[in-house]
């Protein structure tokens with residue numbers, strides 16, 4: 001990504017190069033951490049091709065799902081229609097650095113909201129994500145703890161924070177949130193050449209107190 005390419009141009013081109021960029025399966029940490037929660041309304045930030053949003057909709061949530069890429073959103077909407085949940089997911093295009101979905105939500109989740117350029121203010125976006133959590137609601141942030149082992153230069157400009165660094169960057173008021181989970185975990189991924197490789201991710205799960 002060079003200095004003149006916008007985030008939308010980068011991601012539209014990246015999605016446009018492939019029929020699908022991701023597996024089509026929901027993120028395992030989302031499934032694990034949301035299973036058992038009472039469904040309500042949910043916001044998925046950086047939804048990509050929509051697998052997490054569609055899984056949530058299939059499990060009773062009303063979902064707003066946002067991404068910067070029109071190509072990804074069109075694909076996600078097609079997948080939602082195929083899955084029979086188009087009426088339960090509102091896909092919205094936002095450059096989250098500039099605009100943010102309205103409302104408050106019982107669940108705000110974001111999985112791997114990373115971008116190779118320097119222009120995505122991830123910490124500010126995650127603070128807006130925390131602001132969008134309703135009383136009693138959950139904020140779930142999954143991120144990469146480092147570059148993929150097959151491409152150490154994949155995130156040349158981005159700092160990939162630990163879960164505790166993400167928590168600190170949210171600048172949450174004392175006594176208003178409970179930390180349910182904060183830490184790193186390993187995940188098996190398939191490299192482009194087909195090799196199975198281990199990657200380290202982090203996960204933060206916090207709940208806003210009712211008062």
Ligand SMILES: C[S@@+](CC[C@H](N)C(=O)[O-])C[C@H]1O[C@@H](n2cnc3c(N)ncnc32)[C@H](O)[C@@H]1O
Nearest residue numbers: 011022046047048067068069095096111112115
């Ligand atoms: C690594 S992908 C993750 C996609 C999806 N959450 C998943 O787990 O498969 C990062 C996503 O963030 C989106 N994104 C990057 N910068 C963004 C921004 N400024 N505003 C909204 N979405 C953005 C990209 O288009 C991409 O879909």
